[in-house]
Amino acid sequence: MTTGAGGNVITGGTHGTVVQAGHIEHLVVRQAPPPADEVTVAPPFGRRGAPLRGRDALLALLLGASGTHVLYGLGGVGKTSLALEVAGSFAAQGAPVWWVAAQDGGRLAGGMRAVARRLGLGEEELASGQTADLLWERLARLPGRWLLVLDNADDLGLLDGPGSLAAGTGWVRTAPGSGGLVLVTTRDGDLGAWGAGPVLHPLGVLPGDQGGRVLVDRATAGAGPSADAELLAVRLGGLPLALDSAGRYLASVVERPAFLRAPGEPATYAAYLAALGAGDVTVDGDGTLARIWAMSLRLLRDRGHGHAETLLRLLAGFADAPVPLRVFAAGRVDIPPGELWSCLQALDRLGLAALGTDGEPVVSLHPLVRDAYRGERERLSARLVGELGDPEDRDPLWPLLVPHLLDDLGRDVPERAWKAAVSAVHVLDVLGLVREAAAAGRAVRDRAVAALTEHHPLARMARMGHARGLLVEGRVEEALPLLEALTRECVRAEGADDALTLMVRNEYANALQMAQDYERAAVENAEVLALRVGLFGEAHAMTLATRHNLAVTLSMLGRYEEALAELDAVHTAELGLYGPDDPRVLVTRENRACIRRDLGDPEAARPELEAVLAARVRVLDADHPQTLAARFNLATCLDPAAAVPELTAVLDARTRVLGPGHPVTAATRATLEHMARTLPR
Structure with a gap:
């Protein structure tokens, strides 16, 4: 303990002179390095433990390399472990190895001075203020192989030393013509800060x-x-x-x-x-990971990224899946767009998150960072749903949002999040993911009933989504009574012309049609159509969808001319709304062609079905249920010899996509057997 002239007390180790002044105009305080005899540059081989895994290729590269190489990545990713493995190999071959702790200015300067002394620099040279230049001159002339490690050099400003890291005049440089290797471990892989000399190696997580x-x-x-x-x-x-x-x-x-x-x-x-x-255990019982995240955030703040922690908390509010950057578009978050982008880039460089593309620009948060930051319960993704419109419009953002919309529904979730979750079930259906849609529908229904009670309006919407999932799976017998009861409940509670009531009745009419109760389906569709025309007008998407359904039901009743007239009108209106390749337009074209086939004119139906099939392969994919439907319908327009191999291929695909017990698969099998019996023997 040292006592100054004014009675102030300084505790801890002190080196040099303690000065107290009555008035200080300007004061510059530099952290003095520890004395040379208190600095070690010996590699900490005692920290080597179990075998190093997953770094074989990079380890081999470094063992044969010279010059300056930088290992950068997330704290805890194993940069120091890899550097120790390199150091152990150098030491085993008798090459000199120096290990400098670079996490603060004192240890960095003291360590570099200690290396300089090992290379023969005297105290007068060290006191000349040219330590860095003299050290690198000696290293450049050093024969044979040698290794200098600077570990935990996260603050690149410290590496400037007397000059500039980027300019090659700081503490870290490249010794041209030397067989030595300089290896730096850091969180910061900013290419601009490192300059042109070093070779940077991102160290990722292990597969x-x-x-x-x-x-x-x-x-x-x-x-x-x-x-x-x-x-x-x-x-x-x-x-x-x-x-x-x-x-x-x-x-x-x-x-x-x-x-x-x-x-x-x-x-x-x-x-x-x-x-x-x-949540019963944690991988961070001693708080090590929390300290790593805190150090990374402190580094980001020091670099001027003041919104980094806010952004991390927002990202932690999403599911463990890539987050589309469109959810952070201007106006949706209180972070200026330019700063948000620079924060994302900084998080990517430090390994806390990873930028990428998945049809759209996305960012993925490291799962353990997500665990450390419990984000906002109100999902930004749910806010975006209102702007995306109908899942049938197939905005490429919809599939990316699905895991986030289905994640973490509970009592404190706002209304729009429940609606968004039901939309996510619809998206899975639109994508042709039959089993996933049904499973998601069940999960949303269960969570809504548990959190909101069965008769809450949002729970009724979730129950409708569950019933739709059952229909997608072909489980009509289960869905029909649920939709019938839900229809009565919605009419009583919401009113006959309420939007939710009409959506439920629309699904109920679909179920009746799938159950081959065409008379009741036609009545239900006609009533819903009249109400939707009154609410939305003739040209609204929902009105057109119901009019289409009614036309299909009429065709099932054998009223083909009426059905064709309705579908022709729907097709004209849909073309104006959606364009020729929209899946809704293609469904209408397909049903018109099927009616012509059923009227006994397969030759007129074939070119239309061929065009629909080609468009669906292009717009959807070869295994989408709608694509398989077009293949099936086209096959039924062929002669038996050509139809049988095509129906066989469709049956195989539907068995794989829908399952062997799905009614559509069973219908395909029956049609194939019928066609096969007509072949000449």
Whole structure:
């Protein structure tokens, strides 16, 4: 303890002179490096543990490299572990190795001075103010192989030293013509800050198989099969530090006798994964990861990215899936667009998030960062739904939003989030994902009923989505009574002309038609059509959809001329609304062609169905249920010899896409058998 002239007390180690002044006009304080005899530049080989996994190619490259190389990535991703592996190989070959801790200015300057002393610089040279220049002159002349590691150099401003890192005059430079290797570990991969000299290597997280091997290395054989370890590694985001923590946790549990384990304490990879999902365990019991995130955020703030934490919290409010950047468009968040983009780039460089494309620009948050930041419950994605319109319009953003719209529904979720979740079920149906749509419909219905009670208006909407999913699966017998009861309930509670009531009645009419109760389906469709014309007008999308349904029902009743007239009018209106390649227009064209086939003119139907099929392959995909429907209908216009192989291919595809027990698959099988019986023997 040192006492100044005015009675102030300074505690801790002091070096040099302590000065107290009565008035200070301008004061510059620099952190003095520790004395040379208190700085070590020996590699911390004691920190080497289990085998290094997933870095073989980069390790081989570095062992044969010279010049300056930078390992950058997320804290905990294993940069120091890889540097230690390189250092161990150099040391084993007798090459000199120096390890400088670069997390603060004092240790960095002290370490570089210690390396300079090892290279023969005297105290007078060190006191000349030219340490960096003299050090790099010595390194450039040093014969043979050598390794200099600067570890944890996250603040690139410190690496400027007496000059400029980017200009090649700072503490880190390249020794031209030398066989030495300079290896720097950092979170910051900003190309502009590093300049042209160093070679930068992004260090990513480990894939599932390599992450699983890390878990197996740390845990014991009793923790479960390697396949379970891989699943846990994926959930942990492939972050080596998290994998190490989870593996050591499991090892500590498994090695204990069973009677010394707490009830429910996970002892296997599968049990740990389940407990992690339920929030019963954490990979950050000692707060190491929290400190890593805090250090990264502090670095971002120091770089002027003041909105970084706000953005992280917003991203953490989404599901564990790529987030389309369109949800952050100007006006949707309180972050200026330019700053938002620079924040996203900075998060990407530090490994906290990853920018990419999935048909649209997207960003993916590291799953453990999501765990650390519990985001806003009101989803920005749900706000966007109102702007996207009908899922039938097929905005490319819809598929990207689906996992976010279905995520984390509960009591405190706003009304628009429930509506968005029901829209997500519809999107899956539009995409032709039959099983996924049905499963999502059940899940949304269950959550809505549990959170809101069965008769809440939003729960009624979710119940309708569930019934639609049943129809998509072909489970008409289950859907029909649900929709009949829901129709009565909506008419009583909402009114006969309410928008939700009409949506439910529209689904009910579809169910009646699928159940081949065409008379009742026609009555229901006609009543809904009259109400929708009154509410929306003749040319509204919902009006046209109901008019189309009524026309199909009329055709099922054998009233072909009426049906064709209705479909012709719908087709003309839809072309004006959507354009020729819209799937709704294609459905209308297909049904017109099928009526002509049923009227006994397959030759007139064939070119129309061929055009519909070509458009669907182009707009949808070859296995979409609507594409398969066009193939089926076209096959029924062919002679049996040509139809049988085509129907066989359609049956195989429908069995794969819809399942062998789906009614549409069964109908295809029956048609194929009938056609096969007509072939000449």
